[in-house]
Amino acid sequence: MGDNEERLDAVLRRRHELLPVVDEQIDRWRRILQLTTELGDAVAGTQAVDPGGDIAERLGALDLAGMARAARDSLDALATVRGRVNRGTVNIGVSGRARNGKSTLLQSLSGLDDQQIPSGRGQPVTAVRSRIYHSRTERGARLTMHTERSFLDEVIAPYHAELGLGPAPRDLSAFSRHSYPGVADGPDGRDADQPRLGPMLARVREAQQALASYREFLTGGTRTEDLAGIRQWVAYPEADAEPDRRPYLAVRDAQITCAFPIEDVTALGLVDLPGLGELTPGAEAHHLAGLRNDIDFAITVKRPTDTNAMWAEEDARALQLIGSACEVADPRDFALILVNTGECLAENIEALHSDLRNRLNDPAQGRGYWVILADGADRDAVREQILKPVLEHLASVLPRMDEAVIADTVAVCRDRLDRITAELDRVSSAVRALSVPTSTEQTIARAESLRAEVAASLQEWVDELRTRADNEYEDTEFYERVAEVHQAVRDWVLSGFGEGAEEWQQRALNRFRVDRASLPFASAELNRIRVEMARRFAAVDDLLLQRRNEYWAGLVAALGPRFAALIDGRDTGPQEAITALAAVLRDAPDPCPALAETFGFALDVRLDYRTRVLPRLRRALDVLFPEDDDPGSGSTATTLLAVPRTAEGSAELYGRVTQLARQAAYDAQAVLAQEPRTTAQVLFAYGEQFEDAFVRSDSSEAEFRRLVAAFHDLLWPGEGTGPHAAAEGLRRVRRLTTELRGSIADERSRTVGERKGR
Amino acid sequence: MTLSFKASMVGPSRVGKTTLLTAILAETETMLSGTEIDLVPDEETEMRIRRNRKELRRAIEAREFDSASLEGSQSMVRYNVSLRAAGDRVQGIPFSILDYPGAWLDPAERSRRPEARENWPECEAHITESLMLLVPVEAAVLMEAVTPVQRRAVADLLGFEDVEAMARKWARARNLPEHREEPAVLVIAPLKCEKYFDDNGGKGREAPRLRQLVREKYRSMLDIVLEETKNRTVRVVYAPIDTYGCVDLMEGEWTDRIDADGEASLDFKGHYRFREIPPRIKVKAAGTVMQELCRCVISGQDRVEQQQAAAAKATYNEALERKAEPKGFWGAIDYHLSGEASENKSTRLSSHKAMTTAEGRRAKLAESLRNIAMTPADPRVEEW
Incomplete structure (x- = not known):
């Protein structure tokens, strides 16, 4: 090593x-x-x-x-640092305007050829800027594809912006149908922009026409390609290729891995920086972003041809961009100007060299920009005259540059921290x-106000229940219903218990003859009548249940619109509303179990006929028992039921049984007629207990606070302003x-x- | 005016006053059985009772009867009965119970009614001398009123206004100095109570509710009596009476009516059935009325005797003369129980044998009177 x-x-x-x-x-x-x-x-x-x-x-x-x-x-500063410290390679960016030999230099540095890094004459051929990494073992390309969205946002939208075509199409279908103008007027409609904008418009129309060729690749995924087949993904089509086939438009990023023809470095990367002056929208911004985030060193390539032998304004601007991308480092540590001498006339080379020496690097000012003269196509020269010196230079200056970048970032952060402070x-x-x-104060105040509000309306409701429980309150509807049911039962009795007086008497007589006694038939009839009568009086059940529903509805109304808002949107009856409220309170982030329990209590009102009325009504029907419970008491009923076993006897029995049934029905209706008051007293007691428990229990105050804390926005929905x-x-x-x-x-x-x- | 022991009765007509009297006679006769003493109505009273018994027999045949609609009493009726020894066709201890319209207490009402104008002095004298005020109450009206509108009709149906006016008149008279030493008993007698008790063949368990309702509804009448008798005591007796004992209220019928003032109200009519076939009349607690009257007489007699023993005869005579002016209660005591009546009669008979016989009958009468007074009250009866 x-x-x-x-x-x-x-x-x-x-x-x-x-x-x-x-x-x-x-x-x-x-x-x-x-x-x-x-x-x-x-x-x-x-x-x-x-x-x-x-x-x-x-x-x-x-x-x-x-x-x-x-x-x-x-x-932003930290992102730059991160980009720097996160790099696993030392990256050298190659920059330069088209036709200056940038691709040729990249080929020489990486050992790749025209298939992977297209170079050529005529129009620029590089469609996708690649990053090329040195690896002694791996060889291949990894392509990251655009999504539909990123394609429209990052590729098409800049064209629209630059061409003044309004917002980019919202999806690919819209893009495919979009009607592009024949001539590019630009945002200002000036003809002067036509030379710059015309080719851009041509590019976007080409992209539209070729959509079918790359649409399927807009997946956002990655692809691995062999280097032999990489050209179509990174280069514009060759002149003889299908004009509408442009798969490179789907590529967002291309990384190529291959063995560089060098010995003394393992972690090296080459970044093909987009050139200034290229006729694509946002070229300069891309260039700067690339300089900032991706590279440790930049090589600017300039080929001194007949028309390019002077250090021009655009060359100076490119160098300034490099300087602005690495403000903390000396640009002369960060950049190298390569005068690409391949196939250039010596006088042109000298002219440029002289221009650089005298105009860019003023000898009077000491150290100037690093300038190397070499043939970019000569791989040996590139390795020996460019790469080796650059690597040696970087080994020396990178620690210093890193320190400077970090120190600058720390300073930026401290300054911004001070500003924020x-x-x-x-x-x-x-x-x-x-x-x-x-x-907290507001929650407490709100909870108290809610409690007071609910207490007041609940008290009104309880007062209403109290009025109904008063002796003199007339539940006319109930009395009418009771009278109706009583009349129906009485009619049933008087119509021979549903079968006709004559038929009943005939049946009685028949049974007398079978039994040779009147008592068995009379007893059976009384039993039947008693059961049927209890069943028929159950018809008041609907009104009892209605009273219970009214009680629940009254409670829901008394709780007021705030509580209703807790279950807003549920189109339910009062019982369901109370059930839902109980669930809301029970399942609140901080549950209100005591309040929820009071709703459970309110739901547990039992007013049905079986529970409320039947026990007392059964006593009214006692008169229909054929015998007393105590047989020794000398039942007088028996004297009524023992009749001669004749037609006269059956008529007499009919009359007596009818009388007993009328009495039972009358007494039953009297029991029922007392029910409104009893029911009202029950509901009043339930209401009073609910109000007491809801407003004044030990935990009421605390749970109202929890309720307000958990459901403030629902309870006071109008307080968004x-x-x-x-x-x-x-x-x-x-x-x-x-x-x-x-x-x-x-x-x-x-x-x-x-x-x-x- | 006949020298009799007097009682006044106030209550709506058709509440069953004649039936009550029939029941009183029946129970008193039971108490007198084996004593050779009878309770004998006068002719007019007997006619009424006879008519009442005839109606009852018809009802028994029909196996069902209805109570009549209640109305304010429209005319004056006097029920006269006497405790009389067997064989004594003339003399005895006479009781006179006066039933008259309460509305007559209002002078304006009296002026509109010739009968009232004519009879009022007699009425007033009777009320003033009445030892007892008997208030019959139709128990069913109180007990069967279950809805508010029915409950509101109760006061009119039971004639509370008349009853209270009468109670005030009677109590005020009892409080007068000349009557302050005389007995005073107010009997509140709910009638047709068969359905509400279980002590006379029925299954009712509502005696407490009946008592509570009577107390509640007649509280203001009792307050009036208390207020008007500050200088004396009045015995108040609650006596729920079964006048038939063998019937049950089968149905109560509340019907709309327009009352005397032209206002909408309700009327009540009870439909009754017999509990057993054949029906057997089993009067209950009706004897209370006679018992209470006898107690009044006995207590008056006892008082006279105590005073005789305690004071000189002359003093007593002076006192007697004073109390007997006019004759009134004390005169009646003296006349019927101390021998004046029999002496007068004996003088007319002018025969020693007759005198001895008359003295024996007087003693028997006095004994019967005491026996009736001493008979234990019916368990239903309460002193309030």
Whole structure:
């Protein structure tokens, strides 16, 4: 291993060691950027919700965008450092205008040929800029493909912008149908731009016409290609090829790996930098980005032909770009001007050399730009006269350049930190001057107000229930229903229990004869009538259930629109609404189990006929028992049921059974007629208990606070604007200010600690 | 005016006053069985009772009967009965119970009614001398009113206004100095209570509710009596009475009506059935009325005797003369229980044998009176 190789490897190892430190710092600055952005949003939010308010006025004077810009500056600087320390290779960029032998030099440096790095005469042929890495073992190409979106954004959109064609098509179909003009007028419509814009328009139309040839490759994936077949992916089609076949348009990035014809370096990369003056949109920006992020050293190639033998303005501008990409390093350490002497006249070579020597590198000013004269096509000359000196140079200057880049970034970060801190102090000062309740205070106040509001409406509801429970309250609907059911039962009784008086008497007589007694038939009939009557009176059940529903509906109404908002959008009945409310409270981020339980209690109202009425109604039907429970009591019922086994006897029995049934029905209706009051008293008691438990239980106060904390936005949906929202925004500003201050302190302590540790 | 022991009765007509009297007679006769003493109605009272019994027989044949609609009493009726020894066709201890319209207490009402104008002095004298105020109450009206509108109709149907006015008149008279020493008993007698009790063949368990309702509804009447008798005590007796004992209220019918003031109200009519076939009348607690009247007489007699023993005869006579002016209660005690009546009669008979016989009958009567008074009250009956 040569000396250069060792030294360059040491540079790369050192860089690698720095990577985690840089990454951590980037993370911290990303957090700072996020906080400054959020802070800006929060301040903007306070101004939006209450434009004329005190809060908006005081915070409006702050330059929060400046804080975010400062954070972005730091991140940009750190990104440059990261790009540098993250490189596993020493990268040499090759720059130069078309037709100056840039591709030829790359071929000489990498050992590749025209198939991989197209060079040629006439039109430029390089369609995709490749990065070429030296490897003694691997050989091949790895292509990263565009997605449809990135293709439209990064390839087509710049053409549209440059040509003044408006926004790029939103998708490929739109692109394929897009109608491009025949002549490029440019954004300003000036004919003077035609020579520059005309070829651009031709390029984008070619891309449109050839869409079918590359559309299938716009996958965003990667492809591995053999170097023998790489040309179609990186070069414009040759003159005799199909004009509408342009797969290179789908390639976003191409990395070629092969063995360079050199011995004393292992980790070397070559970057084909797009040339200035190339007729593609954004060429200069791409060039600068490439210089900044991808390379450690730049070789600018210039071929002194008859028309190109002077150091021209565009050459100077290219060199300036190189300087601006590496501000902290001396451009003369960073760049080399290669005078490509291959196939050039000696006088032209001399002319250019002289121009460089006298005009660019003023001898009076000491050290000038590094200039080498060599034939770029001569691989030996390139290796010996260019690559070896460059590698030796880099082994010497890269540690120094790395230090300078890092030191510059640290300085940038510190400066931006100071700027942010200063602005943050202004924010803190403005915020301190504003007084609004704390979030906790506001939650407590809101919880109390909600509790008071609900207590008042629940009390009104309970008062209404109390009125209904009063002796004199007339539930006319219920009484009418009871009268209706009673009348129906009475009609049934008087119509011979549903079968007709005569038929009943005939059946009775038949049974008397079979049994030779009247009592068995009479007993069976009374039993049947009793069961049927209990069943028929169950018809009031619907009204009992209706009362229960009304109770629930009253409760939901009394809880008011805020609670309704907790289950907004659910088109349900009152029972379902209460069930949903219970679930919401139970499953809240901080559950409110006691409040949820009160809803459970409200749902547990039992008012059905079986539970409420039947037990008492059964006693009213006792008169229909053929015998007393105590047989020794001398049942008088038996005297009523024992009749002669004759037609007269059956008529007499019919009359007596009818009387008993009428009495039972009458007594049953009397039981039912008392039900509205009892029901109302039950509902009143339930309501009173609910109100008591909901508003005044031990945990009520605490759970109302939790409720407000968890569902504030739902409970007060209209408060997206106004002073309350501004106060909420101010609290957010305070919180973010504190967080940002913490992040800055963290960043400062780390930076100091790292400096001490270094 | 006949020298009798008087009671006044106030309540709506058709509440069953004649049936009550029939029941009172029946139970008193039971208490008197084996004593050779009878409770004998006068002719008019007997006609009423006879008519009432005839209606009851018809109802028994029909196996069902309806109660009549209740209305304010429209005319004056006097029920006269006497405790009389067997064989004594004339004399006895007479009781007179007056039923008259409560509306007559209002002078304006009286002026509109010739019958009232004519009978009022007699009425007033009777009320003033009444030892007892008997208030019959139709229990079913109280107990079967379950809806608010039915409950609101109760006051009119039971004639609370008349009852309270009468109670005030009677209590005020009892509090007068000349009557302050006389007994005073107010009997509140719910009638047709068969459905609500289980002690007379029924299955009802609602005696407490009936008691509570009576207390609640008649509280203001009791307050009036208390207020008007500050200088004396009044015995208040609650006596729920089964006038038939063999019936059950089968259905209560509430129908719309327009009351005397032209306002919409409700009427109540009870439909009854017999509990057993054949029905057997089993009156319950009706004897309370006679018992209470006898107690009044006995307590008056006892008081006279105590005073005789404690004071000189002359003093007693003076006192007697004072209390007997006009004759009233004390005169009746003296006349019927101290021998004046029999002496007068004996004088007319002018025969020693007759005098001895008359004295024996007087003693038996007095003993029967005491026996009735001493008979334990029916367990249903309470003193409030």
